[in-house]
Amino acid sequence: MLRPFIPTFSGALALGLSASVLAAPVNFNLPAQPLSTSLTQLGQTSGLRVNFDAQSVAGKQAPALRGTLEPAQALNQLLVGSGLGATVEGNSARVYAPQAQTSAGTMTLGNVNINADAGIAGTSTTEGTGSYTTGAMSTAVGLPLSVRQTPQSVSVITRQRIEDQGMNDLNDVVKYAPGLTLRKFGGDRQQFLARGFTIDNLMYDGLPTSISTFTLDTITGADLAMYDRVEVVRGATGLMTGAGSPSATLNLVRKRPTATPQVSITTSAGSWDRYRTEVDASNKLNENGTLRGRVVAAYEDDKSYIDVREKDRQTFYGVLEADLSDSTTWTIGASKQRDDATSDWGSLPSGPNGEDLHLSRSSFLSNDWAYWDRDNVSLFTDLTTRFNNGWTSKLAFAKIWAESNTFSSYLNPAPGGNFTQASGQYDTTDTQTNVDGQLSGPFQLFGREHELTIGASRRQEKFDQKGGFWNAATPINIYNFDHGSIPKPTQESRQPYQSRNTATEEGVYVAARFNPIDPLHVILGSRVSWYDYDNRSGAGDYKVTQEVTPYAGIIYDLNDTYSVYASYTEIFKPQTQQDVAGSVLDPMTGESYEIGLKGEYFDGGLNASVALFDMTQENRAYAIPDQPASCRASNRTCYEAAGEVRSRGVDAEISGSLTPNWQASAAYTLVLSQYTKDRTYDKGDLFAPNVPKHLFKAATTYHLPGLLEKVRIGADVLGQSNTYNRVGNGHAEQEAYAVVGLMAGYRLDEHWDARVNFNNVFDQRYWQGIPTGSGSGTYGDPRNLMFSLKWTL
Template sequence: MQKRKLLTLSICTAFVLQMQLIGDEIEKESATSKESLGNVEIISSNASEDTDSYTIDSMNTSTKLDLSIRNTPQAVSVFTRQKLDDQNITSYQELLSKIPGVTLNKWDERVYPTARGFDIDYNLYDGMPTYSIADYGANDTDLSIYDRVEIVKGANGLMTGAGNPSLGLNYIRKHANSKKFKGNITLSGGSWDAYSAIADISTPLNEKGSVRARVVAKHEDKNSFMDNYEKTTDVFYGVVDIDLTDSTYLSFGASVEDIDRNGIRWGGLPAFYSDGSKTNLSRSKTISDDWTYWDVKTTSYYADFKQYLYEDISLNLSYSRREIDSKTALAYYYGTVDKTTKNADGYLYDYVSEAEEKEDNLNLYASIPFKAGNLEHEIITGFSYNKYDFKKNNYSGTGYISASSLNFSDINIANPHLSANIPTLELPSKTTQKGVYLAGRFSLMEDLKLIAGARVSSWEYEADNGNGDRKFDDEITPYIGVVYDLDDNHSVYASYTSIFKPQSVKDSSDNYLDPIDGDNYEIGIKGEYFDGALNTYLTIFRIEQDGVGEDTGRVNSKLEPIYEAKEGVTSKGFEIGISGNVTENFSLDFGLANFEAKDENGDKYNTDSSRTTANLFAKYTFNDFRFGAGLNYKSKQYTKSDFFDKKIRQSAYTTADLMAGYRIDKNLDLQLNINNLFDKKYYEGIGDNSMVYGDPRNATLIVKYTF
């Protein structure tokens, strides 16, 4: 706590000293300024679509400050619309597999991804954090309605409040930026009867083009290399953007994503035969039947308002709401397999559920860019509010029953015809987080910039039955970074930031432990070339997660376990990245990440996360042809078995991807993507009963018509 107070005091001191230095200059420049607001061009919104770029001019995911990638004192990256399209990345889980430093840890339809040794436990949509629980939704967000995804490595508590110091993904929606009618229709067909159609249409709604609309609709049907599996996805998104005046902007929209999955697995394949030897079952095998399903419907609404007050000073107000409804009928197997007979040696658990989640987000902030001492500065101050309302999770289950009739040569599981009629005891419940934040970018000299800020958060969990209620106030999240320009192309930086993670365990006095502190230290060098078309970085980081609750082995008067806050986990490593257009015809995206994480006893932490990962994709274009190739590497990972005194391992592996495209004319384009070209057999998830294969070789042919 003392460390946090000193850091916060240092930040405040930096603000005060800087404001004293420039205060007189602001007053002089304001007194003599005769400029009016003028005609502000709002609709560009730094969109990445309609460009061939693998990078963007600026991003504000880490601090809300308008910073270039080079001037952001953390490792950041972006998947632009062009990069997503070139690699045919269409969903959240596909995206995770292409991000350097991320291990997917897939269980079934669910993933438990990690970065830098810690769980990735939040996403952002247009800069607003969300905390919906993935277990109940098994959601796999479709990317067709997003312009790009911005990524911040390490802690991001200034903008998000609670979470782990791992990684944050910020999904930036598409907008109605066009003042003329235009659009595109995309059709695709691929392996395992995968077919999709997307229509993306923009149009002005008045003669001036000050009111514009855009609609994106998608339908996808696909089977799988897995037996029984079928998936249908329907997406609809509509947005209206309005220039109310030359200085006032309003945007509002809504989206629906409906995912229906049948023949679904719950958990993965068993790792062991009954004699303790490792299984090597077919990739098509799943412990499931055609009566199983896992359906999710996500409905979202949002509104953004921007008012320019004077020159570039703006007031910004955003609101969003998400509603997630999910239904399941599932079968889980726990045990091993007889090596000779292929009979199950374990238990089945049949389960059905109906869950409902709602989330409201509000963000109000002012952006105050200004010039003083002939140097550019910016201050951001704001308030954020997030309420996650877990309305229900009704369920029913058979419990663990003998699976003696189950044979892995021909898996058949009888439908128990359960009804989801048992309310989960802890629900309904609400998690509410509020925060006020202040951040600034100050040019101390032409070549030296200070980025500093702080957030004060409150976090509260309330269950209708009072079970587990807890509240934490005045959680301080500091942010401080320094960027120094070595020359026209290179900058060095150092930064410190943090994040906190509430806990649900108690000490010997029956009080909940304080939230876990996650502290993120980074130093690095960044490069920016060809007027920002190409960005590079090398960063070295150290993350400390302190105050982690550890079971003492004792219980209180209620027979509940007693925990003590311990030092926790330390993760340290480095990352290298290159992304952008090397020449007009050659685009490159490369990232390599390495870390080592250990607990307070010096033991390896989260060993099921690959310590080294790398992703490479390069594209060359000449005339109307383009060719791309990619490599994806993950080092070994392992976990301990609960059945045997053994480790379950996935050795290091590399997969290769290819892309070829041809622009027939200005309207029509063809593209072929092949993933896992050499048909590498590997697991994306490991565990006693959660062995999940990665996709075999597959191909997709895409036809796009633009008008």
């Protein structure tokens, strides 16, 4: 059967594949170089006979090609942006210049089948692609859709970008990801924000995990050595995550085993005696490749520009993948991450009304005996079955055991502008269990093909924290503090504290993508959730039953490149506060409207979008100003659920290949988040003044041509408008700033690659966490260097 090829906006290629040439993947390691050279080396490495006319490829450059790919996929990547096409028949490939279009606007390639998944379009794994974008992601609605066909603002931090910018953990991802804000309020305490709201959902391989003020300390800071990419969906994501805020969701997608040998060792050394080593090995474990395995290990010894502070991290990840049959694959894996840190609890203070105290960036106002240690173990498994009718079933299970042990100190303001130091000691365990079953595939209706996914999930979080604090406060001099002068408090004088609760959420969900006419796609979905909160420390149990979360999206393809879209979605967030009668308040509800324009270029190698969003969160709890006598008599604070916040703005991004040698990402976000109803703040007051109104992030890498083909250069910039915290009768402020980073890399030979990252080139002094009177200010890293050397098999 003949299928027509419709040229894209860029004139990019289409690759014809016959069913007989789905060859085994091969490990490629080709530098950016003349296309003719890459095509020749492709044939030598894979055994695929590549035929091409020297004149048609003369003067054309091929991008770097690294990773494990099928030969046909590798050929497609080499030709992206060249204007050439290719056909594959058996073990032979032919590269050609496309013919003129026929009168119908199509061209015929002969007796071949077009495989839409051959290039970036349709693929999701980013390792080895060298790209700053991906071809498909399912985080938003559970269906594998391209960026262009997803009716929300979505981004991906790919494996290539992680390596180019030297990102090591999830905090780095949030720092550089479009539209997100990283707020630090201690050496090992952080908060993730988007569109004015706190992010309280992470996903691991599509399974949601809850995070809060305390659990964020125990399950984040995830080392990126084990992940292929991080997908980001901004706005409400209740369809797939259930409960949460209308901010964003981050989906960390793990690396999977490969069927060909793949080994790399990366060592890094940088400013302030920072050292890091990563080892990554993958291969088939039996002769026919039906059993595959991968192990990843990383060790980091991280000193700091801050006095006394240091941290070391040990990470291990192992995964097995087995083809139980031609249609069924079973995966099982585990990871362990251990962090041991000399760390503070609070951080640097401001004056009583937000005044800048001009403390040194190296100031550490805790003690040399302080620690914050964390241990995270996870186990996951999934069983995927592919049916002949195009349907797929997946049953997934994951469990996380997280512990955090801290004994550290914080500041209290004292009369006369002085400060005292108090301490606390807490042991926290957070166990999360998650199971999800999903069935998805195509179906026919009114002579058209559509897609459907249905699923059911259950997740439970068991949180236990015990410890206490010391009321005794020791006066200190914040400008000349001796870290060994205050002894560790004894247990006898501690004020005990305990918090124990279990939250269980169950849900069923369904989403369908209807294609009534060729340019129009409609996504409709809904989730029904049951939520149960058990306060094992005392009163305060509550339930939410049959909470319905709708989803609706529409995409209209203007042509082969551009689509317009609109979407509406909701999310709910249970609350623990009680009203005057002692009843738990109804959940907060959030809803998100979004309209936008998306473009896809170079066969999905470059994606662009611009969107307008409007979000509200209502039923927010706030304390009743004049507490009723019944509340005072029972020594509790009573609340009302009548608050409302509105967030509006613009979200724009472009990411991917500008040319075969040039990867780039740039994003701009405008956010105006305001109170619309509140007892404390007036209508129109900023809801999240520590989130910038204007946020710009960009990163780029360019492989030089010709004689300098082994050299690549890059840069990144993070710029934002002014922000502040309300403190006393004033503000602690951070003026608008920009932080610039540079990168240079050199491929010594086929095995060795060197890179240097020069961060905060202009040594910008800025608050990554704006201080308060009692101390939560954290400076961003000063100017620093990191050198890396990578060996690849």
